[in-house]
Amino acid sequence: MRRFAAGATRAVCLLAVLAAVGLLPWLSGRDPALTVLRARSAEQEPTEEALSAVRRDLGLDAGPLSLLGDWAAGLVRGDLGTSWVSGTEILPSVLSGLQVSLGLMAAALTVAVLLAVALVAPVLVRGRGSSGAFAAMAAAVPEFLLATVALLVCGVWLGWLPTSGWQGPEYMVLPALALGVPAGGLLGRLVADALPAVLDERWVELWRGAGVSRARIAAAALRRVVPPLVPQFGMVAVGLTGGAVAVEAVFAVPGIGRTALGAAKSQDLPLLQGSVLALLALGLVTGALAALVRRRLLGPALRDAGLALPPPRPVRAHPAIPVALAAVLLTAIGWGLLRDPYAVDTTARLASPSWAYPLGTDGLGRDVLARLGHGAAATVGTAAAVCLLSLLAGLALGFLPGVAAGAADIANALPPVIVGILVAAAAGPGTGGAALAVALISWPPLAAHAAALVQEVRASAFLTAQRAIGASPLWILTRHVLPSVAAPVARHALLRLPGIALALASLGFLGLGAQPPAPEWGLLLDESRAYIERAPWAALAPAVALALLAGLAVSGAAYAQGKAAKGPSGRTVRKETARVARGAAVGA
DSSP states (O other), rough: HHHHHHHHHHHHHHHHHHHHTTTHHHHHHSSHHHHHHHOTTSOOOOOOOEEEHHHHHHHHGGGEEEEEEHHHHHTTTTTBBBBBTTOOBBHHHHHHHHHHHHHHHHHHHHHHHHHHHHHHHHHHHSSSSOHHHHHHHTTTSSSHHOOOOOOIIIIISSSSSOOOOOOSSSHHHHHHHHHHHHHHHHHHHHHHHHHHHHSSSSHHHHHHHHTHHHHHHHHHHHHHGGGGHHHHHHHHHHHHHSSHHHHHHHTOOOOOHHHHHHHHHOOOOOHHHHHHHHHHHHHHHHHHHHHHHHHHHHHHHHHTOBOOOOOOOOOOOOOOHHHHHHHHHHHHHHHHSSSSOOOGGGTTOOOOOOOOEEEEEEEESSSHHHHHHHHHHHHHHHHHHHHHHHHHHHHHHHHHHHHHHHHHHHHHHSSSHHHHHHHHHHHSSSSHHHHHHHHHHHHHHHHHHHHHHHHHTTTHHHHHHHHHOOHHHHHHIIIIHHHHHHHHHHHEEEEEEHHHHHHHHHHHTTTSSTTTOOHHHHHHHEEEEEEETTTTEEEEEEHHHHHHHHHHHHHHHHHHHHHHSTTTTTHHHHHHHHHHHHHHHHHH
């Protein structure tokens, strides 16, 4: 039944996305004939005769439904059609772009795994977790800013590596670093967050007493931690493939994301449909492989309801970390709110930091500190609202694994910029449209995490014992399943908060979010990109603010959780943990 529901949801979502993409020229309200004519030849006058010729050539007069039907009929025959702009076959272009993106994804995933290992190793050595502030800051580094800095430093100033194109392995180094560092911070934090509870289990102490090597214990602990996180690794891989649009644009990499973006801008409908279809197929295949790997790791215990879950172990973070991060961030924002973010001083263009302008000025001579402070409410507030909606949707869909699995594979495969273009076409560019676009695709990782945890909790030996003694389903849900799932998923959502802010910033960076002269942080990054070599402070200010926000969110949550565990309710937590352990023993 679950597989049928997942398959039906995948089919419905797939058809809905392809239909929305096929309607893009009509949703945008722009004449597709005019857009295609300008893409073909910018010099040609858009006379009525020329536009009519384009409409006849493309079959636009037949309407969108006829075009969708013709495309679907060709798809059944393995024909993706021809480009409206260049007249070339779509399939070779899509396969070429997908091949480039898969190669870049493999390199970036290698960087991410190496960084994740470096972040997880201290937890394995010490046997206890940390606040996770550093990992969260690494996950919050804007990919497009990291790409620009890497291009300038390693490509232009030092001349070590090529700065654009795709002609050999050396061309993928800088893009892979730009993509891999944030992904590695995210994956490393997720694994490090789950390890302390496993390392506190009885079997670890017994293995150490028996003289088992530390490496073998670490491998066993990782094997126990990884199954609920396998879907996250798959989603990160898909995101690195289709979500690298900004990085591909910076380095002129001819990947599938950049191909889709170019097709969307020129309204080259067949090329856009082929690119999106390739990304959706990749998402479905990756989701199926992740589910298979997870089932193999869990073995028959999942089917036989014989899992023994690790007891919760809150990470006790030192209060100095969130306090220091909050002090720096709030001081900068508060100081900026006292200043005018729109005042233009052309005599002070790109001024370096001084007492008059503590963070310097931008290309128009506007105060960067003032724009940073006044943009905090829009950036952080919108990101927090989207994060909360994603958390609630993820928890709700986690209890409907069939629906969640099908819809998550489709939503996760869509690059934020493509969804942003579709939303902007219907509602126009702006903060609201960008927030809606990010909200539509930000819930799948949380839903996948929640669904994996729900499945494992329901298959635990302890819940089998609870059912045997007559516990009601409502009691089991509210006292055991939901608390076991909500806490790790909420911490995961906090870790995603800066990523959501980054997605909003990326849409602003590509002109699909907030519009000038709004002081939104993503727009600040976009405006400063052209002169980052001359005035890096204008771009570093919002980037550092995003990193501080990430560190504050994660370390603050860790401190609050650890404080709650040490408070009056700590005895309840310990009693519940002991009772869970006894129940698991009875069920075994």
